[in-house]
Amino acid sequence: MCGIVGYLGTLEAMPVLFDLLKRLEYRGYDSAGIAIAGNSIRTSKTKGSVDDLVSVTPNVHGNIGIGHTRWATHGRPTSANAHPHCDDARGIAVVHNGIIENYTEIKERLIGMGYEFRSETDTEVLPHLFGEHYCGDLEASVREALSDVRGSYALAAICESEPDKIVVARKGSPLVLGVCGSDFFVASDVAGILKYTRDVIFVEDGEIGVITGDGIRLTTFDGTPVERDVETMDLDPEAAEMSGYEHFMLKEIFEQPAVIRETFSGRVSSGGIDLDLGMDLRDVERIVVLACGTSHNAGLFGRYAIERFSKIPVVVEVASEFRYMNPIIDDRDLVVAITQSGETADTLAAMREAGSRGCKKLGIVNVLGSGMTRECKCLFTRAGPEIGVAATKSFTSQLAVLLLLSVALGSDRKVLSTASVNEFVYELRQLGGNIQRVLNDAPAIKECAALFTDADRFLFMGRGANYPIALEGALKLKEISYVPAEGFPAGELKHGPLALISEGVPVIAIATRDTVYDKLLGNIKEVEARGATVVGIASEGDTEITKYVNYVLRIPDTNPLIAPILSSVVLQLFAYYVAYHRGCEIDKPRNLAKSVTVE
Structure with a gap:
């Protein structure tokens, strides 16, 4: 959601803060602001973009400052509601991510x-509350004031009476500190500071940090000192750069062959699959998957794979609903939480709720050091920083990890024979190359997408493991092109969706060869008979499909449970090019944020 940044060091703070804010734009925002410490606190903020902020901000000198990109929760997107918020009497400025x-x-x-x-914001109570408790020590006033506060927050505060420090605190929202010699950085996530340093300290829940020229000091809310080593992140700073692509989304789509190889590295070999889970799952009687958004679609796919390979029943729940439904969970269950950022507020809360009932816990996460990694054992997708708001490489890497988990469970429980595992592993090892073959067809996908630039709605349909991919395809399209799109299981056509079909309505049908291929062809005939224009995603060598659809986009022929990953890449490119032809803001779609860190 919101992004907070801070800088203390040897450089002029203002240009550094602007750069840090630009690097957090992908989190989603509607206004921005900065505050520079000195003899007084000088603030500048505006509704609109960071570029708008730069244009209205006079040149202010100083080596310490904080900044913010706001995604509105309390109060409209206005300059008055933008952060930082201040207590003028005490000269305190605060930026905040979360909800009070x-x-x-x-x-x-x-x-x-x-x-x-x-x-109109909830945040403005913080500087006034800090000011009310202020007696010459900003750290002490923050500590005392937060005892009155309920909610979630990552915050940074500066004070004109103590212009040599930044005080930060965390409860429930992500916060990371960067270290580079005598320069120190504050950010909502690592991607924001990778240009400057890979050496970081993650602030954990219930901690306060004080940053001065002498270094970083951490304590708990009750004042107990915290010792924590600096971690060096194994991330390439180039991963957070555009690298010649027009959009981060397109770059991240084209990174997927390398991402999948990294996801499989050390886990997939000719000898089978080794996930090093560190727990015995052979006695698990049920798996409950918790996730939101794209990760929920991945979970739905995981259900098909896990049940197929391991014979363990799977339930997939929307995390934001699960935490309020008095769930029936016990020690016979494995609860799997899927979250790209590892900071999705509802998924974290749902996992805590499940964990309180004695279940085994496992996370599928992309971001190292995130909140989920402190809740449970995690399988990392290793997709690297994903800057585009619309998930691409993080989604396909989630699907890949779910396939690995499915086969590992089936092997451990003796559901799959060694020969079956080896056969599937062989197909998996071709996946990176097969994704590259899909990407090589990007010009054809772009040409097809251009035909539907003016469409006012889309329908996506699939059956079996392709149904979640239809949901994800529809989500991708509406996220970045703002065109209403609906995904549904093709067998449900007669139960409502057929009413949406009229002459020329585009229907995207995932028609790869599997056990329900013939059924899917029948569903295509139903929409075609009512005037739909059908785009089929089909396997190479399938000549039958051309009799049923208007246009065909091809993927390499592969195992029916690997094909959905390839179809996902086609749909990502299709959504990207529809949005591109419509002139949409692809990397920063309106009203959306990359990481939903508040409820």
């Missing part, structure tokens, strides 16, 4: 004490 749940109560109390509020 009891802000109304705190605000009413502060108004009664004579404080004036200029915004």
Whole structure:
């Protein structure tokens, strides 16, 4: 959601803060602002983009500052509601990511004490609360004030009376500190600071940090010192750069052959699959998958793969619903949480709820050091930083990890023979090359997408393991092109979706060869008979499909449970090019954020 940044060091703070904010734009935002510390706190903020902020900000000198990109939750997107928020009487400025749940109560109390509020936000209570507790020590005032606060936050504060420090705190929202000699950085995630350093310290829940020229000091909320080593992230700074591509989304789509090879590295060999889970799952009686958005679609695919290969029943739940449904979970269950960022608020809360009931826990996560890694054992997808808001390489790497988990479970439980495992592993090892073959057909996919630039709606359909891919294809398209799109299981056509079919409506049918291929062809005939224009995604060598559809996009022939990954890449490119031809803001779609770190 919001992005917070900070800098203290030897450089001019203002250009560094602007650069850090630009690097967090992918998190989603509607306004931005900075504050520079010195003899006074000088702030600049505006509705709109970081470029808009740069254009309205006078040149301000100073080596310490904080900044923010806001995604509106409390109050409209306006300059007044943009961060930083300040307590002018004490000269305190604060940037905040999260939600203060009891802000109304705190605000009413502060108004009664004579404080004036200029915004509609929950955040503005923080600088006033810090000011109320301030007695010459910003760290102490933050510590005391936060004891009154309920909710989630990652925050950074500066004070004109102590212009040599930044105080940060975390509860429930991500926060990382970067170290590079005498320069120190604050950010909501590592991608924001990779240009400057790979040496980081992750602030954990319930901790306060003080950054000065002498270094970083961490304590718990009750003042207990915390010792934590600097970690060097094994990430290439180039991963957070455009590298010649027009959009991060397109770059990340084309990174997928390398990503899949990295996902499989050390895990897939001619000898089978080794996930080094560190726990015995042979007695698991049920698997419950928790996820949101794209990760939920991955979980739905995982259900087909896990049940097929291991014979373990699987339930897939929307994490934001699961935490409020009084779930029936016990020690016979394995709960698998899927989250790209590892910081999705609802998924973290759902995992904590499940864990309180005694289940085994496993995360499928992309970001090292994220909140989920502190909740449970995690399988990392190794997709690297994903800057585009619309998930691409993180999704296919989730599918790949779910396939590995499925086969590993089936092998351990003796459901799969050694010969079956070896046969599947052989197909898996071709996946990176097969994705590259799909990418080589990008011009044909672009040409096909151009035919539908003016379409006012799309339908996506699939059966079996292709149904979740239809859902994901529809999600990708509407996320970045703003065209209504619906995905559904093709067998449900007669139960409602046929009413949406009229002359020329584009239907994307995932028609790879599997056990329900003939059924899918019948569903295509149903929409074709009602005037739909059908684009089929089909396997190479399938000549039958051309009798049923208007256009065909091909993928290499492969195992029916690997083919959905290849179809996903086709749909990512299709969505990208539809949005491209429509002139949409592809990497930063309106109203959306990369990581949903508040409920």
